[in-house]
Amino acid sequence: MRASVRSVQLGRFFPRPFADEALFSVIQRVVLTHGGGKDKRIVSALFGSRSLQFCSQFPSVIPHLKGxxxxxxxxxxxxxxxxxxxxxFTPQKRYESAVDALKVGKGNHVFKALGITASREKLTPEAKxxxxxxxxxxxxxxxxYWHVGHQLPGLTHCVFHNERLSVMCLSRKKFDVWPIVSDSKSIKAPEGSEAERHLSLLINESFILGKTxxxxxxLYERYFSRLIARxxxxxxxHLRLQQLRTEMSAFWQGLSYHPCFKDxxxxxxxxxxPSNLFAYQDACHSPIKHLLLIGFLFGDIAxxxxxxNTSERVKKCPPLTKVRKPEADIxxxxxxxxxxxLSLRKVSEKFRVSIGFVKKVAVIHKIELDLRPQKIFRPEQDEIIDKLALGYPTQDIAKQCHCSTGAIETILSQHPDIVELRADTRKLRKRERMRLSLLNTINELQCPRRNDIKLKNGTAYMWLYKHDKVWLYDHLPAQIPRCYRRSKT
Ligand SMILES: [Zn+2]
Known part of the structure; x- marks a missing residue:
């Protein structure tokens, strides 16, 4: 039922949200500033109803907030x-429909769009x-105030302070529940397992990635390459899924109590x-599932x-566990x-089958193929080796030399030093790109702070943090000192 209260337009009197402030925290501040914290009438006047989803992780008040x-x-x-x-981790169309639902105040539709059950939402809302x-x-x-970065599902630790988050129950009726500030100077010993902190870091990194x-x-190509390498x-x-599940469980053992992990x-x-993750690659899976795999396989998002190191070996070993059409259809x-x-290679990539299989189909159906020579003579080989050493893509060399990419790859595989050199060259080029990108971001910001740079250009920041830390810290603005930094005593 709608309350018969005259609607109020706050406009420029609406409080500016703080950095990383959770939406329900902003709403609480509006009520605190304009309604004395207890006055429910202000809620009806501002949002047209007292019964909207204010503290849900997918609230239904966004159109009102915009207004x-x-x-x-x-x-x-x-x-x-x-x-x-x-x-x-969400197919683009599904994510867009979740965004559209929030924009029109249909918070409940978001659960459907993302394929997650809303059951937990019905319980008393909590905040960390x-x-x-x-x-x-x-x-x-x-x-x-309440940070949105602390509310991420599965997060147990603050990534800045390494401290375990405290949990408080929110109220759907009261709008003045805030984090407790203790004035005690005693600093607690770090709580929780390494695995919890690791997962929290991953959750935080993918949140930043999602924003930027x-x-x-x-994604799956990267997974497969790493799985093959490991x-x-x-x-x-075929993927050794049982072995993967066992080793992952052992790796994340410190999380075994965690509801997200149990789910x-x-x-x-x-x-x-993880069989379901690989079998239904186009489906929505919870970020936690992906992050458990990413943490185990790669360590971090960067x-x-x-x-x-994708493609080539992946193409040779297609993921057979993926749900496929019946063979006749294929x-x-x-x-x-x-x-x-289409060429043999293109067809093999498109349908994730081996080149041999495509050839067999061509022979059965009497399709003439325009095959390029597989053999390369000595003088040509030297020229190809030079080009490989210079870092040219194998497909470009194949085109220039009028031979198959496979033939070039065979030559490359005989020169592990060049394989290494090419990897180094790729990394150096990437480093240059990332450095330049970060410097551009710093120049674009009027008053660059570390956190703003990280938020604006998470990719470059994270890559440099991982691979080029000395340079990164040489070029970042000085850190804002934290008064409450934990002292080691
Ligand atoms: Zn903190």
């Missing part, structure tokens, strides 16, 4: 809700905070994790993002692709 504050919906969603954590951040905020902002970059390109595939390309590893699913589509003029 009241003149801050666009996109900013509210990206900067003040946890939605961006889902972005790197870090007591060190609370002390800092009270000093700098005058109020210990978006979808991780070729020996999790058989000689015919992911549950044996209730028709296909257990390494995953910079992992370029054959028909391969015939279509071949007759339309």
């Amino acid at each position: 009241q504050s003149n801050i666009p919906c996109d900013s509210w969603i990206t900067e003040h809700t946890v939605l961006p954590i889902y972005r790197p 905070y870090c007591s060190q951040c609370a002390q800092d905020d009270e000093k700098s902002a005058g109020l210990a 970059v978006g979808l991780i390109p070729d 020996g999790f595939t058989t000689s015919c390309g 992911a590893l549950s044996t209730q699913h028709s296909l257990p994790f 390494t995953l993002m910079s992992f370029t 054959e028909a589509t391969i015939v279509d692709a071949l007759t339309s003029g």
